[in-house]
Amino acid sequence: MDEKKSVLIFSTAYLPFLGGAELAIKEITDRLHDLHFILITARMRCSLLPKEHMGNIEVYRVGIGVPIFDKILSPFLAAWYVFKITRHSPVCLFWSVMVSYTTITPVLLKMFGLYKNMPLLLTLQEGDSKAHITRARLGLVGFWWRFALQQADHVQVISAYLEKLAREFGYAGIVSVVPNGADIHKFTPSFDRVPRRMTGQISDDATPVIITVSRLVEKNGVDVLIKAFAEVCKKFPDVALHIVGDGKLRGELEALVNMLGIGNKTVFLGEVPHEKISACQSDAYMFVRPSRSEGLGTAFLEAMADGLPVIGTPVGGIVDFLKDGETGLFCKVDDPKSLAEKILLLLQDKELHKRLQDNGRRLVGEKYDWDGITLQMKTIFQSLCAS
Secondary structure (H helix, E strand, O other): OOOOOEEEEEOOOOOOOOOHHHHHHHHHHHOOOOOEEEEEEEOOOOOOOOEEEEOOEEEEEEOOOOHHHHHHHHHHHHHHHHHHHHHHOOEEEEEEEOOOOHHHHHHHHHHOOOOOOOOEEEEEOOOOOHHHHHHHHHHHHHHHHHHHHHHOOEEEEOOHHHHHHHHHOOOOOOEEEOOOOEOOOOOOOOOOOOOOOOOOOOOOOOOOEEEEEOOOOHHHOHHHHHHHHHHHHHHOOOOEEEEEEOOOOHHHHHHHHHHOOOOOOEEEEEOOOHHHHHHHHOOEEEEEOOOOOOOOOHHHHHHHHOOOOEEEOOOHHHHHOOOEOOOEEEOOOOOHHHHHHHHHHHHHOHHHHHHHHHHHHHHHHHHOEHHHHHHHHHHHHHHHHHO
16 A cells, blocks of 8 residues: 655644644644644643644654743754654655744755755734734744745635735745635534523523633734723623633733723633633624734634624634625724624624524535635645645
8 A cells, every 4th residue: 555645744833732723734634534644843831742643643742841942943853853754754745834933944944955845835824914924023023924935835825815915925926715614513503692681680591691712912802892891881781791712911901801890791711622612602692803913713713603693803814704794793993982883783683693693604614614625725735745
């Protein structure tokens, strides 16, 4: 039997650290069994094994388990693993997911004249603005974006926004727009989400819950949501806000909640395992994330798959799937008043709520299911491996 060809994946983080990029790697590789996947990542936690099989991937973690040390040294440590792996595995493709520490390994190898004939697929999943990418880390992030794009043989992006960004950073080659998605079979929507009453005291059986699933960082605009929620509470005291996720701004956001006097209506649930997100959303009435920038927004798609109407902002890749009044609602960026108005609209208009539920879940099933996305990625892998 012929040995399977191997795809060597580079990702600065991987399970148990889970974001949109890591989820995409897992969902795609779990569905492809005619290729062998090997992944090199930074270790970042000393309790994690240096090597293990996870799903359909052979995972190698480089470093000693100290995040800063492991990230900075990972391109050089990963290069050593590339030499070892390619001696005994028929690697046909380098796949770098995002432009980051570990993922610039194949870029450096090509720069030094090594593996010049190995095709490099670069996936862009970043949710930051062009200005942030250009300036971040004293301009080094923008530099590596340009250099990585220069070395890439094929670029896959998750939104039209990122395709435009790749062109603006100088890429002139082939671009494939293949989005992230949601596993429609893992989300069982409850369509009986209409609040039974809108006035009086909050009780467990009558509270309309607004939920967000967000890293608590500047770009996700959770501060805007909290300010808007405080305004909503003035008209409808029977509401609650559940914030799923963690991040460096958690302390500031908790202080903001207390300052606005909505601490008894706001719950910080912290980091929740991905497989339990649907359970967190089961009692919610709507999903809200007023992003300041967004590569695509997998959390939106998963909420829509779960039968939740969504409210977002017309930034980045969100505009690819959110059509105002059809598959969700738009509010203005950095505008708590605009967001409060859209939340109140959904709380009051049951017909709109039901229409967004139905249209959102249908859209995810038709265009953003992982099975179809995997077939698109398989075509890209096969084409590059054949070359």
